[in-house]
Amino acid sequence: MIAGVPTEFTPPGPESFDLPPIIDGVSWFTKPVLVSALSVVVIIWFFWGASRKSAIVPSKLQFAGELGYNFVRNSIARDAIGSAEHMKYVPYLCGLFFFILLNNVAATIPLIQFPTFSHIGWAYVAAIMSWVIYNTVGIRKHGAWGYFKHQTMPAGVPVWLMPLMIPIEFISNIVVRPISLSLRLFANMFAGHILLGVFVLGGEYLVFETGNIALAGVGIVTWLMGLAIAGLELFVQVIQTYIFVVLTAQYIGSAISEEH
Amino acid sequence: MSEHEDPKPSPGNSGDGWRVLSYLIGGVVLYGGIGFGLDRLLGTQFLLPVGIVLGAGLTVLLLHFRYGSRS
DSSP, rough: OOTOOOOOOOOOOOOGGGGOOTTTOOOOOOOOHHHHHHHHHHHHHHHHHHTTTSSSSSOOHHHHHHHHHHHHIIIIIIHHHHHGGGGGGGHHHHHHHHHHHHHHHTTTTTTOOOOOGGSSSHHHHHHHHHHHHHHHHHHHHHHHHHHHHHHHHHHTTOOGGHHHHHHHIIIIIIIIIHHHHHHHHHHHHHHHHHHHHHHHHHHHHHIIOOOOOOOOHHHHHHHHHHHHHHHHHHHHHHHHHHHHHHHHHHHHHHHHHHHH | OOHHHHHHHOOOOGGGHHHHHHHHHHHHHHHHHHHHHHHHHHHHHHHHHHHHHHHHHHHHHHHHHHTTOOO
């Protein structure tokens, strides 16, 4: 045992995500609510500003706005849904992309540093929205029974295997998809936030609480590691946004496709 | 399959891995669940692992039919 180690270190846990309300007595108004509302304001400001004075020679803001919009429209929507029908879904996909992106990156922005989607309810709602949309457009296109067959009858499977395959298709396409969509986003944000918390709080404990110069040195290294993890997390935040929106687009694309 | 030609040049491949994952989860959960239920019903012990392996195998077969013919 090292002398002068006073108290135990309590690492951050799930309870670190129970934030107090910002205004006393208004229990629903917590940090995720504030951050998501702010993100909506920023997105509206950004795209309104970018498209307000459209010019042949774009301003910097217009250029940035078009870059983001074109990315979602061409690289996500058109690739996954096909050039004939993708335009209908670009507004949803674009809005979804930038909403998730800003709320994920909020975990890295100083002073905010909280990922909205680390509260699982947010991820559930985003996934349910996508689920409702791809099922609705599929049912509209093929009719209820036609869509059901479309989603559960895999093409190219021998007839005698069909009874075994149809339940897998059903479970996978209707049940597992929204769950995996929401859990993937939630778990990445949750784990990233906790991981950062462990490094930062652990380093703080080693530097300030132990009173031991060698351990303080380790604490500094811990902080540097935390910085590297923060960089990794920024990458994860962007990638998870992309995956969520690409999968939504692919689900829509496969729901309205003529054949698998 | 001749009628099974993808109209798109399958560019959105970045999500295919994740879609495959949801198939694998679905197959294992479904047939593992059936095995678990039958175990409880019949008082046996071996049907849960059989179901899990069967589910995983069937899913791989399904993925072969679904994605394998696309080149």
